[in-house]
Amino acid sequence: MSKMHFLSSIQCDFPLHSPYPGGVLNIPINNNNIKKESPLITGNLKFTKCRSSNKYTKIIIPIPLDFKGKKISAKQEEAFLFNEYLTEKFYRESRITISDENLVNPGDDFIPRIKEEYQLSLKAKQIYTPKRLNAWEMNIPVVGQISSEFGVRRFINDQPKNRHSGIDIYAKEGTVITAPLAGEAIIASNFFYKGNAIYINHGAGLVSSYSHLSEINIAKGDLVEQGDVIGFVGQTGRVTGPHLHWEVYLMGISINPEVFLSKPL
Numbered sequence: 001m002s003k004m005h006f007l008s009s010i011q012c013d014f015p016l017h018s019p020y021p022g023g024v025l026n027i028p029i030n031n032n033n034i035k036k037e038s039p040l041i042t043g044n045l046k047f048t049k050c051r052s053s054n055k056y057t058k059i060i061i062p063i064p065l066d067f068k069g070k071k072i073s074a075k076q077e078e079a080f081l082f083n084e085y086l087t088e089k090f091y092r093e094s095r096i097t098i099s100d101e102n103l104v105n106p107g108d109d110f111i112p113r114i115k116e117e118y119q120l121s122l123k124a125k126q127i128y129t130p131k132r133l134n135a136w137e138m139n140i141p142v143v144g145q146i147s148s149e150f151g152v153r154r155f156i157n158d159q160p161k162n163r164h165s166g167i168d169i170y171a172k173e174g175t176v177i178t179a180p181l182a183g184e185a186i187i188a189s190n191f192f193y194k195g196n197a198i199y200i201n202h203g204a205g206l207v208s209s210y211s212h213l214s215e216i217n218i219a220k221g222d223l224v225e226q227g228d229v230i231g232f233v234g235q236t237g238r239v240t241g242p243h244l245h246w247e248v249y250l251m252g253i254s255i256n257p258e259v260f261l262s263k264p265l
């Protein structure tokens, strides 16, 4: 695996401006209006910046799926940097049945392991390393069919569960998974729910994860380039069939991976 490259002129087109819960604001601000201190943002939402030219800096704000507000504004020294109204986004419901009761309500023996893995993944998705890749434009990691979209309200055996925080791509077991963007593997191991899983740090608050792999093709600490084979589609962990569960986090917030794709799904 070769070294990561960081270029000096930055493209800030991605993530695509998508003003709804689960999406991202990507708003150009005149550089003259960018001050040293942090802007005040509605609900203390986290943000990152991308200096796109001598004239503009993009303010990038991931919007949590459970965000309830109708607009997001950013203020600096009492002046509005922007005031952005959100659009409505419909997320459907999904009800599935899993017969292995241990995977739905795991026995006490598994609780310490599950807790430890929860902390591990929480830490991984919140990693912030300052260096930013030239462009955040991703390729789709697997050629397959979208079997569950981002944000779906899920019920497993009629119990309400967390919203679907990634995209499921159905493909035959063993189908190649490639890195959608360059980065560093920060986790490559087996989880109770996620099965064989990989987390990649792309820098500047952008992290992605890949779950239920049949096989992992990289090791923790490896640097990957866009297009490198990182693993293979499988059905390890809590699944009903072979698929890739793909998640993208920005500043620790799960957002719709589609906003990083130049070609819509």
Ligand SMILES: [Zn+2]
Pocket: 148, 164, 166, 167, 168, 244, 245, 246
């Ligand atoms: Zn999934």
